[in-house]
Amino acid sequence: MRWTRYFLFTLRDNPSDAEVISHQLLARAGMIDKLAAGIYTYLPLGWRSVEKTARIVREEMGAAGSVELMMPCVQPAELWQESGRWQQYGKELLRIKDRHDREFCFGPTHEEVITDAVRRRITSYRQLPANLFQIQTKFRDEIRPRFGLMRGREFIMKDAYSFHASAESLDATYRAMEAAYRRIFDRCRLSYTAVEADTGNIGGSESHEFMVLASTGEDAVAACECGYGANVEKATTGALAPPPPWPGTPPAKPEEVHTPGATSVADVAAFLRLDPAHFIKTMIVESDAEFAVALVRGDDEVNEVKLKNALGAAHLQLASEAKVEQVSGGAMGFSGPVGLKGVRVVADPEVMRMAVAATGANRADYHLVGVAPGRDFTADLVADIRVARAGDPCPRCGKPLVVKRGIEVGHIFKLGTKYSKAMACNYLDENGGMQPMIMGCYGLGVGRTVAAAVEQNHDDAGIVWPRPLAPFEVELIALNPDVPAVRDAAEKLYAELSEAGVEVFYDDRDERPGVKFNDADLIGFPVRVVVGKKGVEQGQAELSLRRDRVKIPTPLGDAVAKARELLAGL
């Protein structure tokens, strides 16, 4: 492809709204173009990378036994009402009406549609399992889209769904999908890790996320050298070290102490000369159905996802100040579990292991010391609801966990029968009994994978594409296209490279060398072939890798072979 015949416009300045590096570079390299918040045009160069990623995904999904189909992006409300998610999904679901005032939504995901397609066809265990996938543009009306392709509202994603007659069959497919994902991200040359994950609103039992490690990642993952890895939303830990010894003798019974204005654990701890770990932190939350009280040790934080799961709630939020006073009978910042009535109390196991503790007195400007969990209050539910921290013991081997940031590029779930039951997606088993199919679902963000590749592969000058995702593999630069010998040599090389099946992008513009070099660095094709006046006089071209930019003088006649050799080494 010749630049002068292509549709490529690089930007000298970063767009003012681009915050993360992948957004900046993809925009500057003329690959994406924002149309509205979280909505992007994939310009020709960007689309090639997306297509290359999609091709890898297609090949590996097919090899793993999944069959491609395509489902609509606009879906009727009826299906969503049937699964219950029309109510449950909230504002993230973009709802639209047609000219007849019938309700539809723009699909954020396709469980309903695929389940409907399968239930109307598969009736027997003999026809199972089934595994179908699609690559489709989806829409989620995110509260706050950001980071370019990493968190758009409209985005391209591959999703696969599998249907089974047994848990064993689901597990076999789940493992096959997990292996396929590893091959996909390996082929994309990404550094990633698979971690245990929470299943979120989509429901289900087992779940893994594939995380590309990058400092700009929106998720935190806890990992251990033993191989344990989990999203911090999900990560568990071994038992923590107990709090330091109580200074002096703790009171035998709860005693009120005056703590004027000290509402945070840190303030009260400093005021009373205790360690934060001596405290019980009390958070009052509000779910769709109830108020609840969450207790964690003072040096811990409440993990909202774990708490939500423990309470069995769909949504959760911190209670307002007025509600806190209503529930606790005291001021915000002075809440504690002693004497609370009429609310469910969820305590972290670390709280119940404390021999003696300090906590709020449910009275403005007072705290209690000498509180013994189990004696002075009880919990309705004891569950792990704390956020795992770096340094906590690994739940498997006890070594300290490390916490890293990651970009979630894939997420696989064992869904179970949530959708098949709700939507009567049944089959007849060998005894003629009707059973709901057991389902799995497997998502992979295609656009996000491209963005993650840029996050992981760039330098100060621009993108350094991994070969499999590069829009073109070789950039050919004619430095002085107005010099006939140079132009002829470049044209010849262009023809030969094309003939040899090399994906070559030919910068034939009438620009100064600096402009061409800088654009080449910005766009980041893996191999560069430069033809200049001095080189041509000596019958030489100059090859280099974007990765290291080390110049390799090469006779013009060997340039094609050398380019292919360099590519083969990538």
Added chain:
RNA sequence: CGGGGCGUAGCUCAGCCUGGUAGAGCACACGGUUCGGGACCGUGUGGUCGGAGGUUCAAAUCCUCUCGCCCCGACCA
């Protein structure tokens, strides 16, 4: 949805406080000199100052409303 900020040329921004002929750099067009790491000189094109209403002799500038965008938070297969 709460808090904060920004909408002026294709892009990045100044001008606004203190109202008085719409600016710069880059990009683009033409001419010339240049040509291995974002050249230089000259000439030129390009703007309903996001939109609507108001105040005023006069509004990019002040006021009101509205739309869009961004940041922090809450939220999130």
